[in-house]
Amino acid sequence: MSLIPARARGALSRFYAMLMKEFIQLRRDRVTLATMISVPLMQLFLFGFAINTTPRDLPTAVLLQENTDVGRSILAALRNTAFFDIRKVATSEEEVDSLLRSGTVLFAIEIPAGFERALRRGETPAMLVAADATDPVAAGSALGALEGVVQSALSRDRVTGVAPPAQPAFEIRQHRRFNPAGSSQLNIVPGLLGTILTMTMLIFTALSVTREVERGTMESLLAMPIRPLEIMLGKIAPYVAVGFLQATLIVSAGVFVFGVPLLGNLALLALLSTLFIAANLSIGYTFSTLAQNQLQAVQMAMMFFLPNILLSGFMFPFAGMPVWAQWIGECLPLTHYIRIVRGIMLKGADLTDLQHDGLWLVGLMLIAMTIAVRRFRQTLD
Amino acid sequence: MTQSAPDIVIDVAGLTKTFGTRTVVKDLTLQVRRGQIYGFLGPNGSGKTTTIRMLCGLLTPDSGTGSCLGYDILTQSHLIKRHVGYMTQRFSLYQDLSIRENLEFVGRVFGLEDPRAAASEAIDSLGLRGREDQIAGELSGGWKQRLALGACILPRPDLLLLDEPTAGVDPKARRDFWNQIHGLSAQGLTVLVSTHYMDEAERCHEIAYIAYGELLAHGPVDSVVRNAGLQTWRVSGEDLYSLATALGKLPGLELVAPFGASLHVGGRDHAAVEAAIAPWRNDPRYVWRLDEPTLEDVFIDLMSRKKDNFRDNAS
Known part of the structure; x- marks a missing residue:
């Protein structure tokens, strides 16, 4: 006992007192405790399985301009690969265009009329592939895979009898739609717009009730x-203006500094951005009614923010995620907003193209508001 | 308003509130008449704040019924809120808003026709002209209290519920505050005010004493004192502390409490009191004087009896 000097013993005891107090407080704060244990595990599993930079099952449309064996075997080969998921067999170029613009498909493969005949004659006909290149990562790796897929499909099928492996019997004419240079800024700026808005909006209202x-x-x-409804709307409304200002700044910077095009309607972008801002504010407000104190509210906002970044298609291709992860992604406002911003700015999409994502935002906002109003404690019980 | 008793503003019976296993208010019955200043007394944690919160709908009673301003406290709290000014124990206006902004906020929430004019009027009557743009958080305790009261009466309520409004306020501000309360009461406003101060209790038309969640006594101050039936002695002299220690152990004495330079000794059984103090009555070190019990004597007596009951029930 006397080996330890008295002063050091005092310090040790004070340290121990503090340590015990912190543990007791931590034990009492069940939410923080649960967050500390479950969040890292949950997120490791969630994102570990969900994120895949090599996209699979990319929604694809096919336009067959001729009904031949070659066309059918290419189609079958594409169906068999993990890369493409043929969602639609289109009948016209216009339909393909609209599918791409609304984001229903990311790829469109067109086999032109006379493809098989040209192939048999050894004329190296061209197969047209249009890729939605607003997300260059997703587009790039799939385009790279396409040639091999078709090549092996044709040789396995032995329809041609020609196709010496040294020289390709046909040509794949790629068309990187909406982002021909494959510039990643065109992808990242719209994504950042949504991400920044999500973060700031969530925190603003997450703190308001607590x-x-x-x-x-x-x-x-x-x-x-x-x-409760009056309190909620009164707390959300001012931040809609703040968010709108932020959005204006980011879009301006995107267009004037980063050279992101703005092909679509600016008013539509403003309208849907306001909706997105309101949806995030409502979700933040809901956290505020659920949390016991400001720290918990911030933790909840962070827990919600991370999947927004990782599963929305901002950082990693949405189409590369397994279906269950895509469903989680669908429930996040950012997923829909990124589609909206890419759609309007890069593809010139109109309201008809984007109504699906717009309705999702309305739905998510209403769900959040309903929970918030119901959860709002009107008494101190 | 109910037809039966238009003069009764607060009329509750059997109010009970439990938090977990702790019963904070037990079977409380209370009636307050229009225009009265009703004092609500009791030690810390006796259930005063809980009762006030139940009256204005901030807490839901576990059992009991009643009305406030003729509205049912269980089902019509949204209507009660429109006519009640509630001043919380802790300053609960916005610290980061100015005096004027706070008052205008209250005016708007209550749907006043002209919140700006109402706020201006309140600023004048509070004597805050010239400071209306000061941030509320920077005000001293007395001014905060004044602002809080101003905000409470801004929507012209019919009932004021004041939860320890003068805690931590200097004597001058306290006196001004009570003068204002009496002025409002004269205009027909009913005031229920909780306090720790005995001098404040004596300024009330009626009082209720609550301890351990139970109403122990109520009525006008003099009748509360009279009904207690206490015989009290004032003892002065040297070394009162050891006398108090000796007397404190004796049966028959419910009250042994030092008050400044004197000791208050008393009980309800007059013969027992006299028997208990007899050994010291002729002690030259002490001067004994029979006196009217004060309100505080009565409360100390009530408390000690209540505590004994608590102990008896527990064992």
């Missing part, structure tokens, strides 16, 4: 004749 509770102002507020 702040009132912690500062003691909630008691006065609840004693006044004001309803």
Whole structure:
């Protein structure tokens, strides 16, 4: 006992006191404890399985301009690969165009009329492939895979009898739609717009209710004749303006500094951005009604933010994720907003093309608001 | 408003509230008449704040019924809120808003026709003209309290619920505050005010004493004192502390409490009191004087009896 000097013993004991206190407080704060244990595991599993930079099952449309054995075997070969998921057999160029613009498909493969005959004559006919290159990563690796797939399909089928491996019997004419240079800025700027808005909007409202509770102002507020819906809308509305300002700045910078085109309607972009901002604010507000204090609210916002970044198609190709992860992605506002921004800015999409994503945003916002109003504690019980 | 008793503003019976296993308010019955200043007394944690919160709909009673301003406290709290000004124990206006902004906020929430004019009027009557743009968080305790009261009466409520409004406020500000309360009461406003201060209790038309969640006594101050039936002695002299220690152990004495330079000794059984103090009555070190019990004597007596009951029930 006397080996340790008295002063050091005192310091040790104070340290121990502090340590114990922190543990006790941590044990009492169940939410933080649960977050500390479950979040790393959950996210490791979630993202470990979900993220795959080599996209698979890319939604693809096929336009067969001739009905021949070659066409059918190419189609069958594409169906058999893991890369392409043939969602639509289109009947016209216009249909292909609209499918690409709305984001229903990321690829369109066109076999022109006279392909088989040209192939038999050894004329190296061209097969047309249009890829949605707004996400260059997804487009690039699939385009790279395509040639091999078709080549082996044709040789396995032995329809031609020619096709010496040294010289390709046909040519694949690639068309990187919407982003011909494959510039990643065209992908990243719209993604960043959504990501930044998500982060700031969530935090703004996630703190709003817990702040009132912690500062003691909630008691006065609840004693006044004001309803939960009024409180919620009153707290969300000012930040819609703030978010709109942020969006304006980012879009301006994107267009004027990074050279991102703005092909579509600016008013439509403004409208859908406002909707996206309101949806995120509602979700943040919902966290605020669920959390006990400001720290918990911020933790919830962070937990929600991470999948938004990783599963929305911003960082990694959406089409590369397994179906269950895509479903999680569908439930995140950012997923739909990235499609909207890419659609409007890069593809010139109109409201008809984007109504699906717009409706998702409305739905997510209404769900969040309903939970928030129901969860809002009108008493101090 | 109910037809039966238009003069009763607060009329509750059997109110009970439990948090977990702790019963904070037990079977509380209370009636407050229009225009009265009703004092709500009791030690910390006795259930005063909980009762006030149940009256204005901030807490839901576990059992019990009642009305506030003629509205059912269980089902019509949204209507009660429109006519009640509730001043919380802790300053609960926005610290980061100015005086004027806070008042205008309250005016708008209550749907006043002209919140700006109402706020201006309140600023004048509070004597805050010239400081209206000051941030509320920077105000001193007394001014915060004044602002909080101003915000409460801004929507012209019919009932004020004030939860320890003068805690931490200097005597001058306290006196001003009570003068204002009496002025409002004269205009027909009903005021329920909780406090720790005995001098404040004596400024109330009626009082209720609550401890351990139970109402122990209520009525006008003098009748509460009279009904207690206490015989009290004031003892002065040297070394009162050891006398108090000796007396404290004796049966028959429910009250042994030092008050400044004197000791208050008393009980309800007058014969027992006299018997208990007899050995010291002629002690030259002490001067004994029979006196009217004060309100505080009564409360100390009530508390000690209540505590004994608690102990008896527990064992």
